[in-house]
Amino acid sequence: xxxxxxxxxxxxxxxxxxxxxxxxxxxxxxxxxxxxxxxxxxxxxxxxxxxxxxxxxxxxxxxxxxxxxxxxxxxxxxxxxxxxxxxxxxxxxxxxxxxxxxxxxxxxxxxxxxxxxxxxxxxxxxxxxxxxxxxxxxxxxxxxxxxxxxxxxxxxxxxxx
Amino acid sequence: xxxxxxxxxxxxxxxxxxxxxxxxxxxxxxxxxxxxxxxxxxxxxxxxxxxxxxxxxxxxxxxxxxxxxxxxxxxxxxxxxxxxxxxxxxxxxxxxxxxxxxxxxxxxxxxxxxxxxxxxxxxxxxxxxxxxxxxxxxxxxxxxxxxxxxxxxxxxxxxxxxxxxxxxxxxxxxxxxxxxxxxxxxxxxxxxxxxxxxxxxxxxxxxxxxxxxxxxxxxxxxxxxxxxxxxxxxxxxxxxxxxxxxxxxxxxxx
Numbered sequence: 001x002x003x004x005x006x007x008x009x010x011x012x013x014x015x016x017x018x019x020x021x022x023x024x025x026x027x028x029x030x031x032x033x034x035x036x037x038x039x040x041x042x043x044x045x046x047x048x049x050x051x052x053x054x055x056x057x058x059x060x061x062x063x064x065x066x067x068x069x070x071x072x073x074x075x076x077x078x079x080x081x082x083x084x085x086x087x088x089x090x091x092x093x094x095x096x097x098x099x100x101x102x103x104x105x106x107x108x109x110x111x112x113x114x115x116x117x118x119x120x121x122x123x124x125x126x127x128x129x130x131x132x133x134x135x136x137x138x139x140x141x142x143x144x145x146x147x148x149x150x151x152x153x154x155x156x157x158x159x160x161x
Numbered sequence: 162x163x164x165x166x167x168x169x170x171x172x173x174x175x176x177x178x179x180x181x182x183x184x185x186x187x188x189x190x191x192x193x194x195x196x197x198x199x200x201x202x203x204x205x206x207x208x209x210x211x212x213x214x215x216x217x218x219x220x221x222x223x224x225x226x227x228x229x230x231x232x233x234x235x236x237x238x239x240x241x242x243x244x245x246x247x248x249x250x251x252x253x254x255x256x257x258x259x260x261x262x263x264x265x266x267x268x269x270x271x272x273x274x275x276x277x278x279x280x281x282x283x284x285x286x287x288x289x290x291x292x293x294x295x296x297x298x299x300x301x302x303x304x305x306x307x308x309x310x311x312x313x314x315x316x317x318x319x320x321x322x323x324x325x326x327x328x329x330x331x332x333x334x335x336x337x338x339x340x341x342x343x344x345x346x347x348x349x350x351x352x353x354x355x356x357x358x359x360x361x362x363x364x365x366x367x368x369x370x371x372x373x374x375x376x377x378x379x380x381x382x383x384x385x386x387x388x389x390x391x392x393x394x395x396x397x398x399x400x401x402x403x404x405x406x407x408x409x410x411x412x413x414x415x
Contacts, residue, residue, distance in 0.1 A: 032368060032369055032370065033366070033367050034309075035351075035352065035364055035365050035366055035367035036364055036365065037354055037364050038310075038350060038352055038364075039310050039311070039312075040308070040309050042306050042307030045306065045307075046370075048370065053365070054367070058307060
């Protein structure tokens with residue numbers, strides 16, 4: 001009952017676990033986990049998946065998936081292959097593939113993602129940019145401007161006149 | 162030529178029969194060799210270096226996890242092939258290496274399936290199985306890029322060969338096992354938070370794969386590496402790639 005923390009507690013239930021599957025967590029599934037009540041400061045970079053449950057300040061970079069759990073706090077610019085955010089992020093987020101903002105997410109910063117999914121209840125303050133759309137949009141606006149200059153009639157100017 | 166390093170605990174009578182069987186099996190395979198007995202004060206590196214000069218090619222450690230750590234923490238740099246014959250209790254590393262405990266380990270040794278294993282380097286010496294910093298107020302700096310600290314105390318475990326199991330929560334049925342050939346060491350950080358009245362409780366662990374890290378404490382902290390306990394103020398831990406040439410079994414976990 002009044003047991004002090006000891007290594008044996010830390011390595012809890014070794015015997016119980018021995019019976020379980022041994023091969024879990026292979027080299028391909030290398031994961032960095034920032035646990036709760038842990039503070040990370042600096043340029044936090046990883047080649048594998050990252051799970052954040054504590055707080056991170058500085059910058060976060062991974063080429064794979066980033067998961068920000070409920071209660072986690074990131075005060076940093078984030079770059080990731082994919083991301084699922086359920087905690088708080090104060091900084092710009094740049095994601096190559098899918099970005100998912102869960103209902104508990106709070107994001108203050110600009111977002112850039114290929115695919116964006118926002119659950120009802122998520123809070124977002126910042127610009128959203130989606131690379132695929134911006135290219136086509138630029139082209140279409142350029143074309144429309146070209147057409148207008150050729151014709152020589154600008155509807156806005158006409159209205160002003 | 163084979164050299165066998167027997168741990169001192171194998172002198173106990175209860176191991177006599179098993180040792181005899183092992184020696185018979187080794188003779189059958191034609192790989193019997195010189196037997197040397199280790200004590201707590203024996204420098205394994207010096208013994209192995211002397212034997213290499215006399216023509217030894219393979220050094221076989223006979224004992225348990227403690228023997229394995231005791232020998233390889235000093236002798237990891239020796240230019241020879243290492244083998245392991247696990248005997249008795251406390252043999253978790255053998256399981257990772259795919260070497261069965263007891264007489265059947267001789268079969269694995271005779272097959273000589275070799276692999277290069279990574280080991281950890283810590284303040285001028287090697288550690289093979291596991292390094293542990295007992296709960297203390299420490300800060301961990303990874304690859305000189307970012308630092309990790311806890312609000313209060315923190316326990317750090319760095320695993321290489323000896324498996325470290327942890328669960329995400331009570332219902333988690335998939336424990337994680339550290340593999341020696343990850344190309345990285347794995348550090349498990351467990352912060353402790355104060356309970357309401359007295360004592361501490363462990364938070365869920367943080368996991369950071371790394372190649373170089375530094376543990377810094379404001380006051381000296383207790384560190385245990387391969388069973389050896391020391392007090393340190395600053396520890397630098399690195400990964401040494403493919404340092405040990407080891408005979409392993411087919412059922413190895415990497």
